[in-house]
Amino acid sequence: MMNFASFSSPAFFTDPYPIYEKVREAGPLLPVAPNVLVTGRFEIIDALLRDRRMGKTYLQSVSVRYGEAATQYPVFQALSRTFLMMNPPSHTRLRTLLMKAFNAKQIEKLREIVEMTSDDLLARIGSKAEFDLVAEYALPLPVEIICRLLGISPADGLKLGAAASRLIAAFDLAPLDEARLAEANEAALTLEWYFRQVVEQRRASPGDDIISSLVSVEDDGATLSDEEIISNVILLFIAGHETTSNMIGNAFIALFRQPVQLLALKRDPALIPKAITECMRYDSSVQMVVRTALEDVAIGDATLARGTIVFMLVGAANRDPAVFAHPDQLDFSREGNVPSLAFGGGIHYCLGARLAQLEIEVAIGALLSRFPDMQPTNLDQLIWHPRNNLRGVESLRVVTAAA
Numbered sequence: 378m379m380n381f382a383s384f385s386s387p388a389f390f391t392d393p394y395p396i397y398e399k400v401r402e403a404g405p406l407l408p409v410a411p412n413v414l415v416t417g418r419f420e421i422i423d424a425l426l427r428d429r430r431m432g433k434t435y436l437q438s439v440s441v442r443y444g445e446a447a448t449q450y451p452v453f454q455a456l457s458r459t460f461l462m463m464n465p466p467s468h469t470r471l472r473t474l475l476m477k478a479f480n481a482k483q484i485e486k487l488r489e490i491v492e493m494t495s496d497d498l499l500a501r502i503g504s505k506a507e508f509d510l511v512a513e514y515a516l517p518l519p520v521e522i523i524c525r526l527l528g529i530s531p532a533d534g535l536k537l538g539a540a541a542s543r544l545i546a547a548f549d550l551a552p553l554d555e556a557r558l559a560e561a562n563e564a565a566l567t568l569e570w571y572f573r574q575v576v577e578q579r580r581a582s583p584g585d586d587i588i589s590s591l592v593s594v595e596d597d598g599a600t601l602s603d604e605e606i607i608s609n610v611i612l613l614f615i616a617g618h619e620t621t622s623n624m625i626g627n628a629f630i631a632l633f634r635q636p637v638q639l640l641a642l643k644r645d646p647a648l649i650p651k652a653i654t655e656c657m658r659y660d661s662s663v664q665m666v667v668r669t670a671l672e673d674v675a676i677g678d679a680t681l682a683r684g685t686i687v688f689m690l691v692g693a694a695n696r697d698p699a700v701f702a703h704p705d706q707l708d709f710s711r712e713g714n715v716p717s718l719a720f721g722g723g724i725h726y727c728l729g730a731r732l733a734q735l736e737i738e739v740a741i742g743a744l745l746s747r748f749p750d751m752q753p754t755n756l757d758q759l760i761w762h763p764r765n766n767l768r769g770v771e772s773l774r775v776v777t778a779a780a
Contacts, residue, residue, distance in 0.1 A: 379407050384765040385551035391761050397693030406679055413441055413686045417693025419700040421676055425668055426722035434669040435462035438686050442552045452547045452565040458608035474601055478590035491736055494521045495743045510773040515625035519736055520618055528586025537571060540564035541618045548766040568611045576606050621733050623662035623769025625740045631656050633753045635707045643749055646742055652709050653737050657719040659707050664692035665766050666721055691718045751775045
């Protein structure tokens with residue numbers, strides 16, 4: 378019998394894939410609580426993500442796990458105001474306005490920003506014999522990039538990064554304990570207070586950053602309220618933070634553990650885009666998404682009653698043997714377009730997918746070019762974050778030259 382606790386053990390955090398295998402083998406949809414199901418099968422998740430009858434009832438899923446009173450907590454209220462947690466037409470209006478603001482930032486200049494940020498970080502690492510790939514490179518890279526796009530100082534971004542990490546924990550399938558929930562609430566209030574000041578400042582003195590664009594963006598007379606801007610800027614900051622940094626770390630862990638693939642990549646840097654797609658399939662930073670049946674939905678031989686919440690294990694689907702040959706192997710030679718749910722699907726497909734792919738591509742290429750002989754020193758003692766949604770390690774130490 379699966380329950381929320383099945384996804385919150387130390388063994389699960391270290392390696393969730395054995396549990397995922399059991400979930401897939403046990404059936405297409407497994408109950409974990411009243412009116413709550415979990416699935417790890419690619420075909421089902423792919424279909425449900427594209428089905429408009431499956432939507433977001435975020436506060437309902439909070440109520441199931443934490444009780445009705447918790448829906449008023451600052452962290453859950455803040456997340457409920459993001460377009461990520463909405464259904465059409467509210468989702469359509471917000472996403473349209475956000476996309477206009479994102480595009481207004483001249484997306485073609487992104488590569489220059491990403492490469493410049495990567496070069497700056499590598500210059501800081503300099504000629505160190507050993508450094509922490511996560512703390513000194515993978516983590517600050519997307520933080521500094523999203524700070525530049527939002528027009529806030531990287532120093533502020535790094536301070537706010539700790540709050541972002543505490544808030545991200547609220548996305549987890551397993552309920553947080555009282556102490557971590559209190560930290561998540563405090564983090565939400567910290568981020569809201571900071572970005573409220575920024576929004577007020579941009580209204581008075583706009584620049585060419587995304588927040589200024591959000592303040593002024595309009596579509597057929599529709600604009601964004603301050604509350605909508607603040608919540609969605611927090612979402613952009615979080616999304617531009619650990620999702621990407623964890624993916625960079627996870628990719629290097631996979632490469633270090635499979636040196637034949639790493640050698641192939643070093644010999645042929647043109648493999649990098651394909652390698653990134655495969656690394657994201659193999660060990661994605663985003664491991665789970667949630668949807669609710671807005672009406673009765675037939676899927677395969679099952680019917681989801683209206684109101685049923687489905688936790689979709691993306692990490693499990695991306696290793697489904699029904700879709701991928703030898704799914705537990707990292708293999709850059711997979712033929713054709715390799716399917717992946719790492720960026721979700723349907724109307725909620727990740728708004729920042731292009732930026733994330735660019736960041737990971739530049740990050741891996743630049744690091745391998747600068748330190749082609751680097752080797753990990755703590756690969757057997759990795760400490761994985763105790764989360765079942767966003768997967769990543771606290772530290773990945775490397776020496777820059779082969780011994």
